[in-house]
Amino acid sequence: MARVVVDVMPKPEILDPQGKAVHGALDRLGFGGVADVRQGKRFELEVEGEITEERLAEIRTLAETLLSNPVIEDFAVRVEEPVADEGLGA
Numbered sequence: 001m002a003r004v005v006v007d008v009m010p011k012p013e014i015l016d017p018q019g020k021a022v023h024g025a026l027d028r029l030g031f032g033g034v035a036d037v038r039q040g041k042r043f044e045l046e047v048e049g050e051i052t053e054e055r056l057a058e059i060r061t062l063a064e065t066l067l068s069n070p071v072i073e074d075f076a077v078r079v080e081e082p083v084a085d086e087g088l089g090a
Contacts, residue, residue: 001047002079002080003044003045003047003080004044004045004077004080005045005079005080006076007040007043007076008040008041008042008043008068008074008075009073009074010072014072016037016038016039019036019037019039022037022039023037040073041067045059056077060077
């Protein structure tokens with residue numbers, strides 16, 4: 001099985017109040033040097049079979065119609081190699 005990741009982020013011109021809140025908290029907690037924060041969503045799809053260009057096109061359509069709002073969000077699709085053992089770790 002392959003893992004396809006869809007990252008969804010607000011478009012640059014869209015206000016991101018959650019990102020601004022996180023940015024303010026970083027300063028208050030002493031984590032300086034961070035110029036800006038944008039908050040988005042990450043979807044991990046475990047896909048059966050081979051990842052072809054046609055399959056990726058289907059996933060891009062899925063991302064555009066279901067996982068994101070194309071009016072205010074951009075998305076990126078990428079294939080990741082699955083990790084053999086995804087224990088909880090520390």
